[in-house]
Amino acid sequence: MISFILFGLLAVLLLLSVPIAISLGIASTVALLVSGKVSGSYVPQGLVTSIDSFPLMAVPFFILAGDLMGQGGLSKRLVDVGRMFFGRYTGGLAIIAVVTCMFFAAISGSGPATVAAVGTILLPAMVKDGYRPGSSAGLVASAGSLGVIIPPSIPMVIYATSANVSVSKMFMAGAIPGLMIGAALILYAWYDARRQGLTPSDERLSGRQKLAILNEAKWALLVPVIILGGIYGGIFTPTEAAAVGVIYGFVVGAFVYRxxxxxxxxxxxxxxxxxxxxxxxxxxxxxxxxxxxxIEGVPMALSNAITSTIDQAWLLLLAVNVILLIVGTFMETIAAIIILTPILLPLATALGISAEHFGIVMIVNLAIGMVTPPVGVNLFVASRISGHPLESVVKGAVGPLVVMILLLLLITYVPALSLGLPALFGM
Structure with missing residues (x-):
């Protein structure tokens, strides 16, 4: 009965377009009060204790750092560097969009922030150069999801907190999968540009112009080096790195680029x-x-139901991928991580799957959810920035989505892609 109230009320509220946080809070409160198993003070106490975590302090810092760097001119300089290297190739602007998303992902840790920062600059230029608006917006929305895969990543911090694993190890585990997906999207951007019949830019830069662009962008290019180098070098924790990013973003945006x-x-x-x-x-x-x-024993019941039918790791991973791809279409990434990690992670570890590898699989799945309707937040951001209908953006994201799902399967069944780098550094 209580489980029916919990899920039924949540479904009704979501269908009524009530924000996910309010829906979760109302459904949980009503179910707990009806059950009578906890006191009325349980919910407000839980709201406080759930965010009383040092690693979680990284989240607001990374958000502020990303906003400061996006508004402070760092993303614009990254675009200029991308134009210098890739502007003369077929699909140059599309390739630049993906590459810039990869760089900005190592700054913001957020998918929507990456789409907003890069899309604002590049989408108008892509349309002006003859790219189809829907395809351009769909590609940027898809590449923006790299913001939660390439470290630092806000969802990785949330997962590490929920799964009680090292944030630094999760960051390192996400590096190769994120770069692989980025490289695959670059190849898709080139292929799609050729399919559209676009020709390379004939603009050529002199050596002096290239040096000027690199000199202007040096402060932006240093950001991933400072943040990730500081974390992996043991100079500061991920939370402290986020605070360093805020200071750096403010100083560069206010006093260097002004x-x-x-x-x-x-x-x-x-x-x-x-x-x-x-x-x-x-x-x-x-x-x-x-x-x-x-409290209602749902995780244990679900665990028993799954383990009674699935006793092999590859089958469990396949089932988890299907579940997460479905969940990602209608549930916000962070909420999905917090709710599903305690349910699915014990099943994975019982079959010998590493918690870090499982975390990367989960995050890549939910990153794909950022570009799948109805709750594909990156799609909405790209639609708003480009000024084109959501339906057009969704159609443009189909190709990149296929690429990302294929890479997801590779990441899922080749654990070394996630665990190789941490093992190399003895983590």
Missing amino acids: EISVASLYRIIAGSALTSATIMLIVGTATIFGRALA
Whole structure:
């Protein structure tokens, strides 16, 4: 009865377009109160204790760092570097979009932030150069999902907290899969440009112009080196790295590129605070939802049902991929991680699957969910920025989605792609 209330009320609220955090909170509160197994103070206490975590402090810092760097001119310089290297190839602008998303992913840790920062600059230019609007927006929306796969990644921090594994090891495990997906999307961008009949740009830059572009962009190119090098070099923790990123982004944006004013700083901080508050509310209510499931014994029942029919790792991974691809179409990434990790991870580890490898599989699945309707947040961001209908953007994302799903299967069944780099560094 309680499980029916929990899932039934959540489904009704989601169908009524109630925000995911509010839906999770209402469904959990009603179910727990009806069950009578906990006191009325359980929910507010849970909201506080669920976000009382040092690793989670990295989330608002990475969000603010990404916003500061996006508004401070760093993303614009990355685009200029991309034009210098890839502008003369067929599909140059599309390739630049993917490459810039990969760089910005190593700054922001967020899919929607990556789409917004890169799409604002490149989508108008791509349409002007003859790219189909829907295809361009769909590609940028898909490449933006690299923001949660290439470290640092906000969902990786959430997963590491939920699974009690090292954030640094998760970051390292996501590096090769993220770069592989990025490389595959670059090949797709080249192929799609040829299919559209687009020709390379005839613009040629002199050696002096190239050096000027690199010199102008050096501060932006240093960001991944500072953040990831500091983490893997043991200089600071991922949480401290996020704080360093905020300081660096502010100093470079305000005093080097001088594109952050007092007025824009207020807007950046306010926007980042709103995004952080939304994520933390989702973390809190999703945790309460997960605890309500545990109180009702749903994880154990589901575990017994799955283990009674699946006793091989490859079958479990296949089932998990199907489940997560479906869940990703209608549930926000962070909420899905917090709710599903305690349910699915014990099943995986019981069959000898590494928690880090399983985490990468989960995050890649949910990254794909960012570009699958109805809750494909990257699609909505790309549609808003490009000014083109959502249906057009969805059609443009079909090709990149196929590529990402194929890479997902490779990552799923070749654990060395996730675990090789951490093992190389003795993690």
